[in-house]
Amino acid sequence: MWVLMLVTVLLLSACSSGGGGNKASEGEKTANEITIWAWDKAFNVAALETAKEAYQKQNPDLKINIIEYAQADIIQKLNTGLNSGTSSGLPNIVLIEDYRAQSFLNAYPDAFKDMSSTIKASDFAEYKLGPTAFDGKQFGVPFDSGVTGLYYRTDLLEQAGYKAADLQDITWDDYIKIGKDVKAKTGKDLITLDPNDLGLIRMMIQSAGSWYSKEDGKTPDLAGNAALKEAFVTYKAMMDANIVKLNSDWSQFVAAFNNGDVATIPTGNWITPSVRQEASQSGKWAVAPLPKMAGQSNSVHASNLGGSSWYVMNNVAGADQAADFMGKTFGSDKQLYQDLLNNIGAIGTYKPAAEGEAFDKADEFFGGQKVFADFAKWTQEIPSVNYGINTYAIEDILVVEMQNFLNGKAIDDVLADAQKQAEAQLN
Amino acid sequence: MNTGDSLQKKNNLTGWAFISLAVIGIVAFYFYPMLQALLLSFKSGVGANLEFTGLDNYKRLFIDTTFRTAVSNTFLYLIIQVPVMIILGLFISVLLNDSTLRFRSFFRTAIFLPCVTSLVAYSVVFKYLFSSDGMVNQFLMNLHVIAEPIQWITDPFWAKITIIIAVTWRWTGYNMIFYLSSLQNIDQSIYEAARIDGANAFTQFFKITVPLLKPIILFTSITSTIGTLQIFDEIMNITKGGPGNATMSISQYIYNLSFKYSPDFGYAATVSYSIVLMIIVLSIIQFKVAGERNG
Numbered sequence: 001m002w003v004l005m006l007v008t009v010l011l012l013s014a015c016s017s018g019g020g021g022n023k024a025s026e027g028e029k030t031a032n033e034i035t036i037w038a039w040d041k042a043f044n045v046a047a048l049e050t051a052k053e054a055y056q057k058q059n060p061d062l063k064i065n066i067i068e069y070a071q072a073d074i075i076q077k078l079n080t081g082l083n084s085g086t087s088s089g090l091p092n093i094v095l096i097e098d099y100r101a102q103s104f105l106n107a108y109p110d111a112f113k114d115m116s117s118t119i120k121a122s123d124f125a126e127y128k129l130g131p132t133a134f135d136g137k138q139f140g141v142p143f144d145s146g147v148t149g150l151y152y153r154t155d156l157l158e159q160a161g162y163k164a165a166d167l168q169d170i171t172w173d174d175y176i177k178i179g180k181d182v183k184a185k186t187g188k189d190l191i192t193l194d195p196n197d198l199g200l201i202r203m204m205i206q207s208a209g210s211w212y213s214k215e216d217g218k219t220p221d222l223a224g225n226a227a228l229k230e231a232f233v234t235y236k237a238m239m240d241a242n243i244v245k246l247n248s249d250w251s252q253f254v255a256a257f258n259n260g261d262v263a264t265i266p267t268g269n270w271i272t273p274s275v276r277q278e279a280s281q282s283g284k285w286a287v288a289p290l291p292k293m294a295g296q297s298n299s300v301h302a303s304n305l306g307g308s309s310w311y312v313m314n315n316v317a318g319a320d321q322a323a324d325f326m327g328k329t330f331g332s333d334k335q336l337y338q339d340l341l342n343n344i345g346a347i348g349t350y351k352p353a354a355e356g357e358a359f360d361k362a363d364e365f366f367g368g369q370k371v372f373a374d375f376a377k378w379t380q381e382i383p384s385v386n387y388g389i390n391t392y393a394i395e396d397i398l399v400v401e402m403q404n405f406l407n408g409k410a411i412d413d414v415l416a417d418a419q420k421q422a423e424a425q426l427n
Numbered sequence: 428m429n430t431g432d433s434l435q436k437k438n439n440l441t442g443w444a445f446i447s448l449a450v451i452g453i454v455a456f457y458f459y460p461m462l463q464a465l466l467l468s469f470k471s472g473v474g475a476n477l478e479f480t481g482l483d484n485y486k487r488l489f490i491d492t493t494f495r496t497a498v499s500n501t502f503l504y505l506i507i508q509v510p511v512m513i514i515l516g517l518f519i520s521v522l523l524n525d526s527t528l529r530f531r532s533f534f535r536t537a538i539f540l541p542c543v544t545s546l547v548a549y550s551v552v553f554k555y556l557f558s559s560d561g562m563v564n565q566f567l568m569n570l571h572v573i574a575e576p577i578q579w580i581t582d583p584f585w586a587k588i589t590i591i592i593a594v595t596w597r598w599t600g601y602n603m604i605f606y607l608s609s610l611q612n613i614d615q616s617i618y619e620a621a622r623i624d625g626a627n628a629f630t631q632f633f634k635i636t637v638p639l640l641k642p643i644i645l646f647t648s649i650t651s652t653i654g655t656l657q658i659f660d661e662i663m664n665i666t667k668g669g670p671g672n673a674t675m676s677i678s679q680y681i682y683n684l685s686f687k688y689s690p691d692f693g694y695a696a697t698v699s700y701s702i703v704l705m706i707i708v709l710s711i712i713q714f715k716v717a718g719e720r721n722g
Contacts, residue, residue, distance in 0.1 A: 072686070075686050075687075076686050079474070079685065079686055079690050082474065082475060083474065083475055083690075083692065085475075103473065103474075103688075103689035103690070104474070106473050106474070106476075106689065107473040107474020107475060107476065107689060107690055108474050108475050109476075194581075195581050195669060195670040195671065196666075196667055196668075196669035196670055196671075246559065246578060246581040247581075248554070248558065248559075248580040248581050248666070248669075249554070252558060389473065389689045390688065390689060392687050392688050393687075393688035393689065396493070396672070396683065396687075396688075397493070399669065399670070399671045399672070400493075400496075400671040400672045401671075402671065403583065403670060403671035403673075404671075421492055421493075424487075424490050424491070425487070425491055425493065
């Protein structure tokens with residue numbers, strides 16, 4: 001019996017030391033190949049392919065593996081990998097959503113490579129720098145702009161008596177009024193929403209420079225948050241106006257506008273490929289500036305939804321080459337950003353590349369509108385906020401309170417209760 | 428020294444040698460992680476920055492309203508699910524045990540088939556069946572049972588019903604197989620004697636079938652309880668816990684704590700241990716209630 005236990009213990013320790021030791025290259029800075037994880041084949045992965053092609057013209061020796069995973073899988077793999085303390089199995093470069101970036105940088109401070117000397121942070125849009133920097137160092141290479149716009153069906157709005165000019169400088173209250181007219185004239189809903197996803201609230205409050213937490217990124221800022229309160233009230237007004245078609249996931253969301261069931265989509269510019277998917281609607285779409293909040297004096301017609309950036313892993317062999325790849329492509333290559341626009345429609349946040357022929361192209365799908373130029377202009381107006389480390393945890397609390405609010409609970413109680421819960425649950 | 432002793436010893440060693448691999452495996456992959464998780468449940472912090480915080484995590488359980496919602500949802504599934512699955516399983520198995528029934532094996536296969544489908548695949552199918560313009564709504568509307576589509580997935584009440592329907596579809600056949608196999612072990616002469624004594628089918632079911640199946644009913648109710656307490660895939664794939672945590676289960680909360688929010692693995696481990704505790708308590712109760720004579 002004792003012998004057996006001894007054997008067991010020995011075997012166990014052998015296992016664990018073997019696990020750490022078999023990766024001899026760990027910690028070395030060079031390798032023959034690097035690996036990159038990203039989600040969204042049509043957008044991020046396609047952008048990587050373009051960057052890879054550009055980089056390999058100068059550096060044909062480095063093999064670059066691009067692996068596509070769903071975002072949730074990347075988060076899971078990254079968390080489990082980094083927690084286990086060994087970097088084997090981790091990629092060299094990983095895409096992380098800006099809302100989650102601070103949580104990763106906080107949780108694993110040594111895991112990511114400091115890119116301060118590889119890229120020039122001031123070359124990127126201001127609002128991207130808060131989420132991607134930590135402790136005074138620039139870790140992320142800012143990538144896609146989550147700049148938002150109001151996509152709308154010109155034909156449906158025309159039937160309801162609205163022209164492009166009527167959508168230029170509107171508030172969310174005007175938007176709801178338009179929705180009622182659209183519903184009355186065409187029978188179509190104005191917008192489709194997933195009750196589990198408060199993206200609309202996020203867009204609204206960031207347009208007023210506000211977020212779920214205070215400047216420090218940790219203290220919940222819900223109870224006294226005027227922008228959040230107005231966003232909640234607006235959300236309920238939309239529901240009460242009966243202009244919302246509910247959806248429960250991404251494919252239903254896309255189906256709602258591809259089928260022509262809704263007249264507008266206020267969302268991030270990354271929706272463009274999904275809108276284009278329905279070729280029969282070509283020429284019927286246009287993009288207006290995002291509505292602003294009537295009661296918030298600092299609210300602008302620009303906001304951000306989602307958006308993500310690249311991170312180089314520190315302790316995986318090939319870290320220096322990965323950093324070099326990032327620096328020479330997304331960090332400085334103006335032509336690359338033109339190609340990204342032309343080939344994929346991906347809008348970056350690299351300021352020196354914010355003009356050029358690609359931006360000037362009239363887009364037939366959007367009735368000849370120069371959508372990229374508009375998005376690029378709005379990108380510069382996005383207010384900078386600190387997403388902090390608890391965006392999704394707080395949002396889950398707010399989702400519940402939103403249901404209570406829709407069912408008649410008073411708004412001040414709703415936000416006060418949310419505040420109390422957030423304070424009790426988050427550290 | 429006598430040969431008997433050394434032979435005994437040799438046999439012993441051979442025996443240990445045979446089971447040693449399994450023991451090593453169980454220790455390495457069950458007990459070691461369980462112990463680590465227990466230690467982890469006393470730590471707190473973001474990601475890899477963990478530090479000992481004693482019982483703080485366990486105290487947090489009591490003020491955590493999301494945890495409370497998750498527990499009450501899970502128990503709601505439990506209270507409805509386990510009896511429904513057991514009664515339905517029993518009922519179907521007795522019907523299918525009737526030797527005069529035609530196409531018996533077809534029905535058996537049909538009802539057992541859901542159990543071999545992938546959890547994720549069937550969840551996704553259910554999600555689309557029950558979506559607001561999905562097949563279920565269209566069917567009900569064509570029959571004029573309802574005038575407007577039911578918001579199966581985005582309404583808090585109907586979302587729970589959808590989960591319950593899905594789980595019942597998936598697992599009823601699993602319990603049925605256990606009942607069928609033990610029904611076949613019941614001596615038919617008992618039923619014959621009962622019939623001669625004038626017992627009708629109803630009496631036969633309650634006085635003979637149920638008491639004789641008692642151990643197996645206990646077994647299925649415990650496995651169903653454990654399964655329901657750990658319910659995850661259906662909820663993750665059909666409703667993601669929503670709308671507004673209306674369908675959130677404990678396991679999904681653990682997932683959220685570990686991967687959706689800033690990772691707090693310590694607290695997630697604490698919540699996991701709360702499930703362990705619940706399973707132990709419920710299993711003891713079930714043994715006491717159903718199995719007093721076997722125990």
